[in-house]
Amino acid sequence: MTRINEKRVIGSEEWCAFPELGIPAIKARVDSGAKTSSIHAFNIQTFRRSGTLWVTFEVHPIQNNRHIVIRCERPVIDKRTVKSSSGEAETRYVVSAPMKLGDELWDVELTLSNRDSMGFRMLLGREAMIDRLIVDPAGVCTLGEVTKGEIHGFYGTRQAKKSGLKIALLASNELLYSNQRLLEAGEERGHDMEFLNVTQCYMKLDAVEPDAHYRGGKLLNDLDAVITRIKPSVTFYGTALARQFESMGIYTTNTSAAITQSRDKLFALQLMLKNGINIPTTGFANSPMDTSELIDMVGGAPLIVKLLEGTQGRGVVLAETRKAAESVINAFKTLQANLLVQKFIKEADGKDLRCFVINGKVVASIERKAAPGEFRANLHQGGSAAVVKITADEKALAVKAAKILGLQVAGVDIIRSSAGPLLLEVNSSPGLEGIESATGKDIAGMIISSIEKKLHWKRDLPKEE
Known part of the structure; x- marks a missing residue:
């Protein structure tokens, strides 16, 4: 039995190293409540070497730095189902590697999981600490700090090699969280990513050689895929560009036809009803x-008045009395605005569900709650x-709704009522910030992965020995 005075005291955070993985420094969160240690990993793929299952994966060892990328290979020793902090079960590969902590070196088991949304790139669990370490929760980096200068000396400017697809992101604002995440996710998977501002693209219509150009005369004919994130105000031109790329044989995540259908809220709701999907009772008049x-x-007041061109909760009004409803409706019609009148679902209590669908599968879901004093759940307005x-x-409804509109990537909004789940609307350019922050999932990476699958692209794996 090891005596207490023979164990090393560590703090709640410590710098570790994995010499055989090529990781000279990675900060770990020390968590005795977790059984197995975990390391941040992405681009995880298995292969065979001498008949044994191996896994190749990449690591961003430094938090908030996606540019430093380390490629690793280890034999797979196990596959385990682990529950995340959000309660969702995930099957992870398990590898073993020597870990250096202070001046000691010993083998530890690591589960491979994307920890981008977590505070640390590594979690040190109790199995790795047994008979060796004692945790002082008040201590931080008791075995020594690693300076920025040392990190630069260890890693320099090592970045992912771009040997993948050429993917463009067609949108309006490069600085938006969602667009930044998609560009980063593509780059970290080794793809050549390019941002295209919708209004700075132009096209040549030709039966033999159709072209798309970017401001300055740059040809866009060599793209493998285009991620179409068209904001409502540029739907007409944005979908025209998407059609042009499609005519050139370039894959688009959401096609021009799918985006056009989703943007016509009245038509979209009519399609849903035609295909057996329930919606709140809705009225439309000119x-x-x-x-x-x-x-x-729609059953009288209170009711919802919704502009057909509204987005992200804008143009949606709760009319609590009949007189208020008449005033709002007539005011909108005076402005020659098209609107829907919809039954107010009181039992929803200002909550709705956002289901994120990628290629026919719900990959994440959140419940959104309205801010105090608001009636509708909206993250852009303090929800x-x-x-x-x-x-x-609810899962089946979300998948079916996206399929009806032909959307490969969609945010499907559902409300829970006493009559069961009801569809509110389907968004063809869903935001990523709210759902990634709440779930801790790498939704941007999933979108890039879906493009790889659609184009049957696979990363080069080590050759079998």
């Missing part, structure tokens, strides 16, 4: 003369989000 009947049609476990019916 003339102010029909306002009274329109209100009765909050939390991980939620959705039912099989």
